[in-house]
Amino acid sequence: MRKLRTNETNIKLKTTDGRYFVEAPDEKSDFVENVLSRLIGISGWAKTSICEKTQEAVIAACVEEGKKLADMGIKTFKIEARRTDKSFPLTSYELCCLAGDAVRNAASHLSVNINQPQDTIRIEIREKAYVYSGGQKGLGGLPVGSAGRGLLLLSGGIDSPVAGFLMSSRGMGIDAVHFHSYPYTSQEAKEKTIRLARIISSYCMDIRLYILNFTKIQMQIKERADSSWAVVLLRMAMMEAAEKTAAKIKSKCLITGESLSQVASQTIENLSCTQSRIKLPVLRPLIGLDKHSIITEAKNIGTYDVSIQPYEDCCTLFTPKHPVLHGNAEQANAIYESLELQPLIDEALHSCEIVKCSEY
DSSP states (O other): HHHHHHHTTTTTEEEEEEEEEEEGGGGGHHHHHHHHHHHHTTEEEEOOOOSSSSSSHHHHHHHHHHHHHHHHHEEEEEEEEEETTTTSSSHHHHHHHHHHHHHHHHHTTTOOOOSSSSSEEEESSSSSEEEHHHOOOOOOOOOOTTEEEEEOOOOOSSHHHHHHHHHBBBTTTEEEEEEEEETTOOHHHHHHHHHHHHHHHHHSSSSEEEEEOOHHHHHHHHHHSSSHHHHHHHHHHHHHHHHHHHHTOOOOOEOOOOOTTSSSSGGGGHHHTTTTOOSEEOOOOOOOOOHHHHHHHHHHHHHHHHHHHHHHOOHHHTOOOOOOOOOHHHHHHHHHHHTOOOHHHHHHHHTTTEEEEEEO
């Protein structure tokens, strides 16, 4: 709801028992619905009519809703009433009966179906009277921030933005770290990642994107290590840099878009190698999903079209023809130590670029 408060001062928010009410002028309706469609933690919403808290006004509002339903081709309906204000002269049942009869008389094409109506006209008697029908299903989940904060390793691909969204839907606030290897990766690749971070931010509030230049690290791995180990060693360096970034910003975990055995670096043995040098927990919400399921979710949240733009990230550019598939963590760490990457990682952290990403 903070998106509505901070950006549109003529939109008013009110909280009552079990409900949020958003009051907005008609010209802001599309903006409000767009925000609500991306708001994790709510079950749904509907446009409502507000009327006087009298029997006549409430029934008249129900009749108007019934006519709207009939014009939409709805054939069956029912009435549901919730009377929080017990001083209202009618019980919920009495109000349902009177309103149902009035709607049926005014819209002859509508008939009552209590068990399986095509739509429901709802009445809420609170400090005011509210009448509405239809409505949109929300994203559900837990309010963002209620489960702490995590640091997402965000590439320009399909998977990691989906991973960030899924953890946000479980109440986790998200920041992100991206590894850039200019000139081997282009400025467009970095801009693509920033656009992805902005899309994710529209679901989970503002994201701080930490962009680390990994060119020297990647070149040192290329020059000193067997090419078959290149991606595993690069992922180990990324994990170490991400953990150090997380420590600075007090993130409680790392989040990746890894899916078991999707690529060579994501076998169970290689996953063990890449996280063997860090202590923070690594959350992998996509670990049991196939590519089709991940792509479907990416399309749902609006990241897919950006992710498939043809700008390569630093992992894909140096992928060997015959990568290690079942690396041994002890061997991987011995090779990693011999590369003397610590000064280069510290240099990348020191020169980190921070981009505040917000969709609104």
